[in-house]
Amino acid sequence: MAAHRKPRQRTLTGPAGRTAATLALAGAATATAFDGPAHAEPQLTPAQVKAEVDALYEQAEGATERYNGTKVKADKARTALTRLRDEATRRTERLNSSRNALGSIASAQYRAGGLGPAVQLALSSSPEEYLEGASFAERAGSRQAARITALRKEIARIAELRVRADGRLTELKASQAELARHKSAIQEKIGSAQRLLDRLTAPQRALYDQRQDGGDQGAGSIAPGAVRAPNARAAAAVAYAYGALGKPYVWGATGPGAFDCSGLSQAAWRSAGVSLPRTTYTQINTGQRVSRGDLAPGDLVFFFSGISHVGVYVGGGQMIHAPRPGSAVRLAPIDQMPFAGASRPA
Numbered sequence: 001m002a003a004h005r006k007p008r009q010r011t012l013t014g015p016a017g018r019t020a021a022t023l024a025l026a027g028a029a030t031a032t033a034f035d036g037p038a039h040a041e042p043q044l045t046p047a048q049v050k051a052e053v054d055a056l057y058e059q060a061e062g063a064t065e066r067y068n069g070t071k072v073k074a075d076k077a078r079t080a081l082t083r084l085r086d087e088a089t090r091r092t093e094r095l096n097s098s099r100n101a102l103g104s105i106a107s108a109q110y111r112a113g114g115l116g117p118a119v120q121l122a123l124s125s126s127p128e129e130y131l132e133g134a135s136f137a138e139r140a141g142s143r144q145a146a147r148i149t150a151l152r153k154e155i156a157r158i159a160e161l162r163v164r165a166d167g168r169l170t171e172l173k174a175s176q177a178e179l180a181r182h183k184s185a186i187q188e189k190i191g192s193a194q195r196l197l198d199r200l201t202a203p204q205r206a207l208y209d210q211r212q213d214g215g216d217q218g219a220g221s222i223a224p225g226a227v228r229a230p231n232a233r234a235a236a237a238v239a240y241a242y243g244a245l246g247k248p249y250v251w252g253a254t255g256p257g258a259f260d261c262s263g264l265s266q267a268a269w270r271s272a273g274v275s276l277p278r279t280t281y282t283q284i285n286t287g288q289r290v291s292r293g294d295l296a297p298g299d300l301v302f303f304f305s306g307i308s309h310v311g312v313y314v315g316g317g318q319m320i321h322a323p324r325p326g327s328a329v330r331l332a333p334i335d336q337m338p339f340a341g342a343s344r345p346a
Helices: 013-035 047-110 117-123 127-198 202-216 232-245 261-270
Strands: 289-290 300-303 309-316 317-321 330-333 339-344
Touching: 013 309, 047 127, 047 261, 127 261, 232 317, 261 309, 261 317, 289 300
Parallel strands: none
Antiparallel strands: 289 339, 300 309, 300 339, 309 317, 317 330
């Protein structure tokens, strides 16, 4: 019976017991550290949230301008590819017609080539007509040789067009892949900004929105035409910008129902008959560069070190711009963001 008794568990005492207890507490503390507040997101002040959100929106706008620039390249590649393919198709159709005509001539010559020239002359009922025909055939042979040469050149031209089309297709596919990367970056930045804003309480979010809308202070102080534009085209661009007030920001949009920042400036000047490039970093090099102290209505004002934002200056230190996702075209002071430069398109 003794052999079946449950053995007694020994209780650790002394130093061994203290060591075991210390290890158990350490393990419990470690488990608590991993299962507890260590996984909680750090608490940010509203000011810190605003700073991070503003930085994310700035990065998103930079990605938007890169997207816009890549889209221009993709559109050009697509247009060139279509043109090359159309030209290759037309030339191939003409080549096939020339081949058929040449084939008919060759068949006729083959059928007539069974008798030698002397025999054909002897059997001819009209030697004079035969000799005239022989002279014509000689000339036709020269034209046939010229046609063959032209055909060879046309085949080489079509092959060249197809090589160029393949190059444009490769370029288009690369641009499309780049567009997808920029689009993903934009969506990632906007999503991160929104998640940060979602962590604010309702009063904090209201305060954030109020600060963001602070650029509208004095929006009624600069009426359309209150500050005279330097010329009719600038006046037309300013009038268009005023007409866009309240329309939503949508990245990649160029109007008329929605805009991103460079889409608004491009559309405003397009209404004045001036064609601007698509992106902020190309628009700044259009026309005449002007200093901040010499700004006039219609000038384009640019911001941030990466030239990632633009607005249409309307006078009185104010601009009309499309600020960021989730906002609308609005009037704002130009000192709201780091000033990078200005240009006067016309």
